[in-house]
Amino acid sequence: GESVGLHLPTLSVQEGDNSIINCAYSNSASDYFIWYKQESGKGPQFIIDIRSNMDKRQGQRVTVLLNKTVKHLSLQIAATQPGDSAVYFCAESRSYSSASKIIFGSGTRLSIRP
């Protein structure tokens, strides 16, 4: 069945290091992917998205990589800061589909070591 999962439920990184959060998806028809950040007590915040016609997209300190061959998505955070502590989850959908078709991953908790 369709699924969006995360390889690691928790990730601990040293402040200043780069963080890599992974996500696997199983539906090859998905062509739009989003990463969200959810801090404690807050709603999910849109970070970055990527469409299937791209392999890489960069934002401010974040990069999303898409490998369609192995159905893998990753979020790279450069120079991780304490404010990056949060749960990160990916979402997959198909273009022009409704919100009911969006599949959200379960999330990875990122903690930062001083």
Place this chain on the structure above:
Amino acid sequence: KAGVTQTPRYLIKTRGQQVTLSCSPISGHRSVSWYQQTPGQGLQFLFEYFSETQRNKGNFPGRFSGRQFSNSRSEMNVSTLELGDSALYLCASSLEQQGETQYFGPGTRLLVL
């Protein structure tokens, strides 16, 4: 632009009561979706509204209902509350009917005692 707003932010109810949650989307966004988030189940889709019409509904019992007003603001109602309804209820808005990118509000944390 102001983001998605939700009221109230926190709510405590007892079993059997009913509750109404409110959501105001980002200005100009016409589509509103509701989600239930729990530690065990993650984000679960409740409903999607566009132009005052419910477009889709998730696998939730009929106790969960909602509506959208002409100004795109939305409400959801849960009747006959059960302990298992304790969760963070998130509202998200998107620009068009086919709302790929959901912009979430802060959520309403509901505790049912």
